[in-house]
Amino acid sequence: MTQPRWLDQTEMAAWRAFLTTSHLLERRIEEQLKASAGLTHPQYEILVRLAGATGRRLRMTELAKGVVASKSALTYQVGRLEEVGLVERTTCPSDDRGVLAVLTPAGARLLEKVAPGHLEIVREYLIDRLSREELRAMTSAMRKTEEALRSG
Amino acid sequence: MTQPRWLDQTEMAAWRAFLTTSHLLERRIEEQLKASAGLTHPQYEILVRLAGATGRRLRMTELAKGVVASKSALTYQVGRLEEVGLVERTTCPSDDRGVLAVLTPAGARLLEKVAPGHLEIVREYLIDRLSREELRAMTSAMRKTEEALRSG
DNA sequence: GAGTTGCCGTTCAAATCTGAACAACCATCG
DNA sequence: CGATGGTTGTTCAGATTTGAACGGCAACTC
Numbered sequence: 001m002t003q004p005r006w007l008d009q010t011e012m013a014a015w016r017a018f019l020t021t022s023h024l025l026e027r028r029i030e031e032q033l034k035a036s037a038g039l040t041h042p043q044y045e046i047l048v049r050l051a052g053a054t055g056r057r058l059r060m061t062e063l064a065k066g067v068v069a070s071k072s073a074l075t076y077q078v079g080r081l082e083e084v085g086l087v088e089r090t091t092c093p094s095d096d097r098g099v100l101a102v103l104t105p106a107g108a109r110l111l112e113k114v115a116p117g118h119l120e121i122v123r124e125y126l127i128d129r130l131s132r133e134e135l136r137a138m139t140s141a142m143r144k145t146e147e148a149l150r151s152g
Numbered sequence: 153m154t155q156p157r158w159l160d161q162t163e164m165a166a167w168r169a170f171l172t173t174s175h176l177l178e179r180r181i182e183e184q185l186k187a188s189a190g191l192t193h194p195q196y197e198i199l200v201r202l203a204g205a206t207g208r209r210l211r212m213t214e215l216a217k218g219v220v221a222s223k224s225a226l227t228y229q230v231g232r233l234e235e236v237g238l239v240e241r242t243t244c245p246s247d248d249r250g251v252l253a254v255l256t257p258a259g260a261r262l263l264e265k266v267a268p269g270h271l272e273i274v275r276e277y278l279i280d281r282l283s284r285e286e287l288r289a290m291t292s293a294m295r296k297t298e299e300a301l302r303s304g
Numbered sequence: 305g306a307g308t309t310g311c312c313g314t315t316c317a318a319a320t321c322t323g324a325a326c327a328a329c330c331a332t333c334g
Numbered sequence: 335c336g337a338t339g340g341t342t343g344t345t346c347a348g349a350t351t352t353g354a355a356c357g358g359c360a361a362c363t364c
Contacts, residue, residue: 007271011279014287017294018278019197022174023220024301030352040320045171060343068175073321075344080319097329097342119159126170127163129296135166137289142169144281149176182322192350212313225351227314232350249312249359311360320351330341 025125032121037114042069042077044118047086047111050103057102059092086110177277184273189266194221194229196270199238199263202255209254211244238262 007015026041033039039047045067050056058066064074078101081087086107092098103111130138159167178193185191191199197219202208210218216226230253233239238259244250255263282290 014291021294021298134293139166142173146173
């Protein structure tokens with residue numbers, strides 16, 4: 001442990017901008033999804049992950065890691081999605097402890113319907129405002145942090 | 153309304169990296185603050201904003217905008233902080249509707265104690281991993297998005 | 305100065321998240 | 335086989351967030 005190292009003005013500005021913007025964007029996305037499909041952002045992300053998985057199914061634990069949610073939060077949200085027929089649960093054939101969340105055809109249809117409006121928000125407020133250079137730098141930066149956090 | 157514009161591979165990678173990383177980092181920060189001071193991240197941010205305000209006090213609405221929280225969430229969290237003596241409430245002298253949240257000396261002391269450990273996390277996982285160029289680009293990018301979201 | 309409109313912060317019920325505890329299962333080793 | 339330790343997903347209670355509704359006050363108009 002060395003001396004406490006504060007952030008200089010530039011670093012603090014960077015951190016504050018990141019923190020504030022991620023929260024604001026999260027809010028905007030939540031609002032759009034709720035209005036257009038009655039989905040929360042976590043629910044939407046679950047559908048996206050399942051749609052991208054082979055067989056449109058994933059183990060609960062994998063899914064939780066993918067969407068960055070706690071196990072119990074995922075159990076809860078998959079329960080909601082199952083109630084409305086967007087996802088089904090199957091016991092994992094290779095591991096009786098396991099549960100597979102499976103995207104239903106209705107889930108896939110809803111996702112196709114909702115995705116454009118969602119991505120339009122992502123474009124409008126983030127992607128389309130960034131230069132190629134900024135996009136590249138941000139991706140690089142985020143990946144470094146992600147990698148570090150996934151390891152620890 | 154034009155055609156739906158999907159994100160190309162580079163754009164989607166950028167968005168996914170941002171989304172995932174912000175959630176992972178949020179989790180790590182929450183964990184650190186809880187362990188080191190029993191504070192949640194929203195609570196910590198409230199203390200930070202108050203500490204930086206003139207007179208160490210802010211109107212509830214300003215504070216809510218600053219920390220990007222809903223009015224009711226802020227009411228709740230300020231209530232928690234008041235219970236443990238880190239913040240006090242005062243009625244606003246210039247506007248009887250208003251409430252001023254004021255950082256107490258105990259709140260200031262706790263913040264000084266906790267900030268280094270918190271900032272160490274921010275450094276370790278984000279700031280220290282970024283080149284000066286990445287830091288600059290990320291700040292610029294985040295500010296553009298923040299500005300757009302604050303206007304709408 | 306009465307009326308109207310809008311802002312301020314709180315309250316409330318409902319939804320969601322958290323973390324610990326738990327039961328069931330897997331894997332390894334002796 | 336039997337014991338041990340680790341994993342899996344769920345459950346539960348408690349904490350937090352959300353959004354709408356509300357009462358109180360301010361600001362502006364006529």
